Amino acid sequence: MPDTLELDDDRLLPVDPQTRAVARHLYATIADHPILSPHGHVDPRLLLDDAPFSDPAELFITRDHYVTRLLHASGIDLAALGAGTAAPVDPRAVWRLFAENWHVFAGTASGYWLSHEFATLFGIDVEPSAETADAIFDTIATRLTDAAYRPRALFEQFGIEVLATTDDPLDDLAAHAALARDESWSGRVLPTFRPDAYLDPAAPGFAERVERLTSTQGASADDFTGYLAALEARRAYFVARGAVSADHGVVEPYTVDLPDDEAARLYRQAVAGDLDAAGAREFRGNMLLRMAGMSARDGLVMTVHPGVHRNHSTTTFDRFGADTGHDIPLTTTYTENLRPLLEKHGLTPGLHIVLFAVDETVYSREVAPLAGFYPSLFIGAPWWFLDAPDAVRRFRSAVTETAGFYRGSGFIDDTRAFLSIPARHDMARRLDAGFLARLVREGRIPLTRAERIAVDLVDAIPRKAFKL
Template identity: 50%
Template sequence: MPLTYPDRLFPSEPKLRSTARNLFEGIENLPIISPHGHCDPSWFAKNERFPNPAELLVVPDHYVFRMLVSQGLSLEALGVPRADGTKPEVDPRDIWKLFAQHFHLFRGTPSSMWLNHSFEHVFGIDVPLNADTANEYYDHIDTQLGLDAFRPRALFESFGVECLATTEGALDDLQSHKAIMESGWAGRVVTTYRPDAVVDPEFEGFAENVELFGQLTGEVTTTWTGYLNAHRKRRAFFKEHGATASDHGHPTARTENLDVAEAEALFQKAIAGTCNADEADSFRGQMLTEMAKMSLDDGLVLQIHAGSVRNHSSRVFAEYGRDKGFDIPKRTDYVGGLKPLLDAVGMEPDLTVLLFTLDETVYGRELAPLAGAYPSLKLGPPWWFFDSFEGIKRFREATTETCGFYNTAGFNDDTRAFCSIPARHDVARRSDCAYLAELVETGRLSMSDAHEVAHDLAYGLAKTAYKL
């Protein structure tokens, strides 16, 4: 019995369902553009087998382990490495058994749909995962991971991925991307410039990071001019390795456009470690505007992922580091926060700024009106907690009437879980077709236009927005 229902996510009303299915059949097998995510580029550089089912499907996926932790399981028992890089001595089969015993916790969540899609369509499994089938699952997946068809590059190709973007810090040497480029493999894997470690004064080791930044670029990064030049050089280096975008994960959407003297003074406080919280936020805001100005010169798309309180659990952060499932949404001001940047460069048609949010209340009130006016702005798709059928539907309903479809950037999966990529794009395509079916059957969109929009939402908009 299939784990996934063929008409999943389509409306229950027969005529709407038929229309949604018709639209979906036209885009179901389009290539995947994955322009923003966090897969490890070394997978494709080395093309070695994935170690085991737990390392592939549980350990790197914070959607999975955060749910299990919320029910009392420990990160150690789930094999999650500690902040210093040490891995707990846990048998991967035991990790998998824990996962299987608690798989019922994911009922009704996007993770359940993504995982079942992976089990069925990637690994060919058609029985439910539970405590009784845990060993059967583990053995089957582990055997398949030993086959050439399940190595990273082969899976990339079987998933129909046309382009995959990873995300690396400004200090990364990009050796994996260099190895991919020199390997002769035709798969397109590009990097993304993520400078948080040398932009955020509250990032651990910020001053040391800025010093290393100078060593890498040959610039005197104790001066404001040298520091900005270092960014320009690293951005160029990333472009040489395929980058078409930068990405900025800031707690707020605040921007600044200070004069040179004010910016220099704030920078000196940042590297001296004497910024208070407001000054640190101001510096991050200044750097968003500086990055936007640099994008006008080098063409990189500017992504702003704002509104997440990162590492909310101090204990988990101290023991396990960043990205361990404890980043929590917060209220975010885009209208006031972005105004300095928009006053400076917002009317530039050659600039692309993609806005993401974890605050759904701003969709109709702030984001759609902004993107529907400024030529530099586009809306990124529902992100993280809202990367779901309901989340995508709410996004479309709240934004389309104000900024349309063509001031949005299609879909990206933003994942570390490689095998979930086709599943996530499947959900997005079904969700959008369900929404478009409503427009067709209520006379707001012709069927021919709906087919064109469905294609653009699934493929064309992301490819265009990210200059891919």
């Protein structure tokens, strides 16, 4: 007999019966609140086109690096999963490989989210396995032909109020504009300005990108003033089309304040391809600081996502390209790296900077103390490898005693996997209910205060941090 797939009503809530009762009550107050998703990677064309999802493998496996990386670690070639730039593979064959290896996801965040999606969206009540693979595939595939499983219908069903995408600075944002014009569509989908490839001289194609960028202002590629003006103009373009944030995915959050002439010299060398590694670091650090200055002027929330060694496996990158599961966390330090930026802009009224990390040790050591002083700083929710049940619990314990609840960002799903959004937010709500319940039971906060905080964590707090 196949193992049953059954969601416990009390999943992730505290084991102690009395604490669990309080957590149940708190969770019930927020379970059905609208989802605010101010940072993510869903393609806006998914909602614009509103086309049926193609097949279960494409939907749940092939493009989800959380899933493919663990299957790869279990000895399955990414080519057999159709990952990245690999040639297309029979979706049913991919699904069978996944189902046969379902046991490797036990205890993982991916396993938890997938179980939630299978049970709540598709009514699946048995676990994937070699025995059940085809039947589950057929159940999902049949449901995907139903209009209720089209992207817009699911957006409504999920209760998403705001969904932010991540976009290239030179994107014309046509998909966002079309969605905004569509009178049959009430969803709020916001673009996000993501300038990394235009700020890092080491990024492939940097010179070509900045040439296209500066040409929008009629400036030459080596004109630093024109380069800055072009960045500001593109930011203004995004703001006019609903953007609320600018996202910065950097290896290290290093900042340095350089005079204009020195920054211009480094820029010209970068465009010419003559900048060494030390100079590139200085240029990146200065541009991250300048991005904070632009946010102080135009109001875009600045989110910083540091500390990831991208494409760790050269062989895998050469075969399958980026975003195929081999990005690995690095140690992150904020206190010294961010000080030049904070010396210049940290006390600027209205500036919002959200600090994320994949290095969980930095939350209690640096992020919470910094956000507990600087009004411009907010604590980003656990991100990527840390967006998992036990890591979220550790995060709450790590930051709350120093900075409280109201210096945070609210939960951030940060995902391309559209169907996992409600599973991820529900997970966070259950964990926060459990954390608050413990504080109530320990006599640290009254129940009425916990009720208000629970609602604020999914509503007022993300609205404030992201100026929603």
